[in-house]
Amino acid sequence: MDLSDLIERNAAFTPDKPATIFEGDVLSYAALSARIEQTARALKAEFGVNRGDRIAILSLNRPDYLVLLYACARLGAMLVPLNWRLAVAEQLFILSDASIKLLVLEQAFAGVLPALEHSLPEASVVGLDFAPPSGIAFDALLARAHGDGRNPHTDLTCPLLIVYTSGTTGRPKGAVLRQEALLWNGMMSQHMHGLTSDDHVLTVLPFFHVGGLNIQTTPALHIGASVTIHSRFTPDTTLTAFERDRPTLTVLVPAIIQAATEHPDWATTDLSSLKAISTGSTIVPPHLIERFVNRGVPVLQVYGSTETCPVAVYTRLGSDLSRVGSTGLPGLCCEAIIIDDAGAELPPGIPGEIAVRGPNVFYEYWGNQQATREALHDGWYRTGDIGLRDADGYFFVHDRKKNLIISGGENIYPAEVERVLLEHPDVVECGVIGRPDVRWDEVPVAYVIRRTGCSVQADDLKAHVLTQLARFKVPRDIVFVDDLPRTALGKVQHFMLRRLDMPQSSQGDAL
Structure with missing residues (x-):
C-alpha cells in the first residue's frame, strides 16, 4: 500500500464527492484518483521516473500540486516543493542539491529556466500552464500516458517529500519525510480538529510549507473531506470564502490573522461555518487569538516543524483551551519531552530544549549525514526550540535556540x-x-x-x-x-x- 491508495479508496466510497475546489472548478474524488493514476503513468512512460527519483515543483497552490504529490507516492518517487518567494540562486541550490530529474512549474516562475539549463542540463521540464521552450505542457504529458503507473517495492516506508529548511550553516537542508510520516501526521490532525469526511477545509497557506500541505490539506483528503484551495492568501479572497464557500476549518499563521482581522470587512464577515481555526509557526500573540474567539470561533494551536511533518504538539477541539500561551499536549501518535543539553529529560516547570519522537518525524537530511546525526538521537529529534511543560503536561514554547x-x-x-x-x-x-x-x-x-x-x-x-x-x-x-x-x-x-x-x-x- 502507498499513500495514493487513500485517494483511490475514497474514490471508491464516494466517487462523486468534491475532493478539491479551485477557482470554481470542482475535482471529484473519482476524477482526482484518475488524474493521479494518469500522471503516474505519464511520468513513468515519458521520463522513466523510478523509485527514489526527485521531482521538483515550483508553483502557487493548485490541485495538480496535490496530484503530483500522490503520483510520486504511487511511483515511490520524491517531491521537492520549491518556495516561490526564494531568489533564483536559492532555488537553483535546492534543485542541484536534490539532483532533480524533473522540474514542474508555472509560467510565472519560468525565470529559473535559463539557470537550470546551464547548471542541470539533464533535468527535464514540464509546464503546468504553458509549454516550456525545451519541455512539455502538463496536459500534453498526460495525453501520452500509457503502461503501468507503479514501480516495484513501493510502500509507505518510501521517502515522499524533501522539504528544504534553512539551517544554521547558512545553506538549506532537505528534510526527508516518508509516506508513513504523512499518514501518521494525518491521524494526529484528524484527532486535533475532530476532522471527518463531513468537513470542508479552506487552504490559503502555500503548499511549499508543510503547514499548508500537511496540517489540514492532506489529512482532509485522506479522510474523504473536501478542500477549497486558494492559489495564495489575500485578505479579500479569504473573507469572501468564509461567507461563500462555508468552510469548517482553516489554518492561518499570525501574520495572516492580523491581515484578515484588520480588513474593513472583518467585522461584518459571516464566520458561522467555522468550527475552529488553527494557528502556529511562531509564538502566537494572545490578542490575535482573541479576535477570532470574540467572534465565537475557537482557535487551536499547533507546534511542530518541517522535520515533524509538522504536527507534534497541539490543542484539541473540545479540550482545554484556557491555558494562555500553551501550544498544547504531545500529539496522539508521537512523544514530546523537554531535555537539557546532555539530552536528559527535565521535570515540569524547568525550561529546556523540546525533543520529539514518532513516526511523523523526518528520516534524514538529504545528503547530509552530519546534520542528521546532530538532529536525531535515538529517534529523538532535537528541535532547537526552548520551552517547558507544566504539571499537567501542557507545552509552552519560549524561544528559538537556533536564532531562527x-x-x-x-x-x-x-x-x-x-x-x-x-x-x-x-x-x-x-x-x-x-x-x-x-x-x-x-x-x-x-x-x-x-x-x-x-x-x-x-x-x-x-x-x-x-x-x-x-x-x-x-x-x-x-x-x-x-x-x-x-x-x-x-x-x-x-x-x-x-x-x-x-x-x-x-x-x-x-x-
Missing part, C-alpha cells in the same frame, strides 16, 4: 543572510537578528562592520543581498558598528545584539 527569525510565517536563519553579506568585499563581519515588528512579528536586521576605508551604504548591501536571497530575507535595517559583542572564542553573541537593538525595536518597522 520568523517573519510573516516565513523562516529566516541569520547564518544564511550573514553568509551573503560576508560575500560583499566591503563587509568584514556582521550579525543578523530579528527585530519585533507590529505587522510581520519580526524582521531581519543586520549589524555590520565595514572594511577600513570603505564607505559602502545600507542600500548597497540590501541590493547585494537581494541578488542572492528572497526579498523577505533582506535586512530591513542595516546598522554600521565598530565592533560586535562576542564570546571568549570570538563568536558573535546574537542575544546581546538583540538587547542592543531593543531601543530601536520600539519604533516598529513597516513594509
Whole structure:
C-alpha cells in the first residue's frame, strides 16, 4: 500500500464527492484518483521516473500540486516543493542539491529556466500552464500516458517529500519525510480538529510549507473531506470564502490573522461555518487569538516543524483551551519531552530544549549525514526550540535556540543572510537578528562592520543581498558598528545584539 491508495479508496466510497475546489472548478474524488493514476503513468512512460527519483515543483497552490504529490507516492518517487518567494540562486541550490530529474512549474516562475539549463542540463521540464521552450505542457504529458503507473517495492516506508529548511550553516537542508510520516501526521490532525469526511477545509497557506500541505490539506483528503484551495492568501479572497464557500476549518499563521482581522470587512464577515481555526509557526500573540474567539470561533494551536511533518504538539477541539500561551499536549501518535543539553529529560516547570519522537518525524537530511546525526538521537529529534511543560503536561514554547527569525510565517536563519553579506568585499563581519515588528512579528536586521576605508551604504548591501536571497530575507535595517559583542572564542553573541537593538525595536518597522 502507498499513500495514493487513500485517494483511490475514497474514490471508491464516494466517487462523486468534491475532493478539491479551485477557482470554481470542482475535482471529484473519482476524477482526482484518475488524474493521479494518469500522471503516474505519464511520468513513468515519458521520463522513466523510478523509485527514489526527485521531482521538483515550483508553483502557487493548485490541485495538480496535490496530484503530483500522490503520483510520486504511487511511483515511490520524491517531491521537492520549491518556495516561490526564494531568489533564483536559492532555488537553483535546492534543485542541484536534490539532483532533480524533473522540474514542474508555472509560467510565472519560468525565470529559473535559463539557470537550470546551464547548471542541470539533464533535468527535464514540464509546464503546468504553458509549454516550456525545451519541455512539455502538463496536459500534453498526460495525453501520452500509457503502461503501468507503479514501480516495484513501493510502500509507505518510501521517502515522499524533501522539504528544504534553512539551517544554521547558512545553506538549506532537505528534510526527508516518508509516506508513513504523512499518514501518521494525518491521524494526529484528524484527532486535533475532530476532522471527518463531513468537513470542508479552506487552504490559503502555500503548499511549499508543510503547514499548508500537511496540517489540514492532506489529512482532509485522506479522510474523504473536501478542500477549497486558494492559489495564495489575500485578505479579500479569504473573507469572501468564509461567507461563500462555508468552510469548517482553516489554518492561518499570525501574520495572516492580523491581515484578515484588520480588513474593513472583518467585522461584518459571516464566520458561522467555522468550527475552529488553527494557528502556529511562531509564538502566537494572545490578542490575535482573541479576535477570532470574540467572534465565537475557537482557535487551536499547533507546534511542530518541517522535520515533524509538522504536527507534534497541539490543542484539541473540545479540550482545554484556557491555558494562555500553551501550544498544547504531545500529539496522539508521537512523544514530546523537554531535555537539557546532555539530552536528559527535565521535570515540569524547568525550561529546556523540546525533543520529539514518532513516526511523523523526518528520516534524514538529504545528503547530509552530519546534520542528521546532530538532529536525531535515538529517534529523538532535537528541535532547537526552548520551552517547558507544566504539571499537567501542557507545552509552552519560549524561544528559538537556533536564532531562527520568523517573519510573516516565513523562516529566516541569520547564518544564511550573514553568509551573503560576508560575500560583499566591503563587509568584514556582521550579525543578523530579528527585530519585533507590529505587522510581520519580526524582521531581519543586520549589524555590520565595514572594511577600513570603505564607505559602502545600507542600500548597497540590501541590493547585494537581494541578488542572492528572497526579498523577505533582506535586512530591513542595516546598522554600521565598530565592533560586535562576542564570546571568549570570538563568536558573535546574537542575544546581546538583540538587547542592543531593543531601543530601536520600539519604533516598529513597516513594509
